[in-house]
Amino acid sequence: MPPVSAAPPAARQLHVENVTLTFGGLNALTDVSLIVPEGEIVSIIGPNGAGKTSLLNCISGFYHPTRGRITFGEHDLSRSAPNVVTGFGIARAFQNLELFRGLSVVENLLLARHTHLRYGLLDSLFFYGRASRQEAENRAYVERIVDFMELEAYRAHPVGTLSYGIQKRVEVARALTLAPRLLLLDEPMAGMNVEEKEDMVRFILDIQREQGITVVLIEHDLGVVMDISDRVYVLDFGQRIAGGTPAEVSADPRVIEAYTGVAQPGVAQPAAAPQGRAPAVGT
Ligand SMILES: Nc1ncnc2c1ncn2[C@@H]1O[C@H](COP(=O)(O)OP(=O)(O)OP(=O)(O)O)[C@@H](O)[C@H]1O
Numbered sequence: 001m002p003p004v005s006a007a008p009p010a011a012r013q014l015h016v017e018n019v020t021l022t023f024g025g026l027n028a029l030t031d032v033s034l035i036v037p038e039g040e041i042v043s044i045i046g047p048n049g050a051g052k053t054s055l056l057n058c059i060s061g062f063y064h065p066t067r068g069r070i071t072f073g074e075h076d077l078s079r080s081a082p083n084v085v086t087g088f089g090i091a092r093a094f095q096n097l098e099l100f101r102g103l104s105v106v107e108n109l110l111l112a113r114h115t116h117l118r119y120g121l122l123d124s125l126f127f128y129g130r131a132s133r134q135e136a137e138n139r140a141y142v143e144r145i146v147d148f149m150e151l152e153a154y155r156a157h158p159v160g161t162l163s164y165g166i167q168k169r170v171e172v173a174r175a176l177t178l179a180p181r182l183l184l185l186d187e188p189m190a191g192m193n194v195e196e197k198e199d200m201v202r203f204i205l206d207i208q209r210e211q212g213i214t215v216v217l218i219e220h221d222l223g224v225v226m227d228i229s230d231r232v233y234v235l236d237f238g239q240r241i242a243g244g245t246p247a248e249v250s251a252d253p254r255v256i257e258a259y260t261g262v263a264q265p266g267v268a269q270p271a272a273a274p275q276g277r278a279p280a281v282g283t
Pocket residue numbers: 023027028046047048049050051052053054055276277278282
């Protein structure tokens with residue numbers, strides 16, 4: 001199947017530069033820098049409260065960094081609103097599903113796709129032909145996403161009646177209807193059984209390889225992360241403590257220490273524990 005998104009005209013790299021995000025007196029992120037090259041699957045991992053979702057919120061325009069800069073190609077995301085960020089080609093599948101539970105799968109996808117309609121109210125009133133042509137194109141686009149995400153069997157079902165695993169798949173499909181060049185996935189496999197996880201892994205790889213979409217993934221299942229990522233960044237207490245290939249990151253003593261809580265030889269110990277992290281450690 002041909003890519004559902006148009007071929008990109010020029011490379012667009014996501015660049016997070018020295019980002020600090022402060023809530024009251026607490027730094028959720030401190031001086032975080034990372035690069036997401038176009039076409040890669042890049043994962044962000046770290047214990048609970050490490051700042052992963054805060055970083056995704058900064059990239060997608062829900063939060064604005066207190067300091068630092070985030071760019072996507074020539075676009076500055078640091079002060080952009082979420083709808084503007086979407087317009088730059090960045091879509092996000094949410095941890096807590098953003099779906100209308102009473103609407104069918106296809107209705108949810110069409111509704112999301114409507115944000116990309118090129119015509120406004122006046123067009124609809126005076127240029128009915130153009131509006132209806134656009135509507136037909138949107139329907140065709142959504143049908144390709146339904147096919148690509150293997151949702152045919154559920155297309156007419158109200159989303160609220162579907163299993164959690166299928167709802168997560170619909171949420172990813174919803175993000176794909178926005179024709180992104182960069183897809184942000186916040187724990188797309190949380191709460192899934194083994195079979196559902198295997199399906200989601202396959203879809204993520206197809207999104208990258210067949211559709212050419214760059215993926216930023218937050219995921220607690222480290223087995224999956226190390227299997228499918230081109231590059232992994234590790235946050236702890238809001239700071240980037242490691243970054244590199246999966247092999248490099250899994251062998252890094254700072255990462256082992258962050259996850260196990262066991263001091264590793266050669267890792268400098270802070271004088272006092274930084275503030276602001278929940279005690280639980282992710283899987
Ligand atoms: N809106 C907010 N107001 C105040 N503090 C916040 C806000 N959002 C996040 N934080 C704090 O920022 C820190 C990082 O939280 P964040 O949710 O980004 O971590 P995380 O790595 O995504 O955690 P988890 O794996 O548990 O989802 C935490 O101490 C959290 O309490």
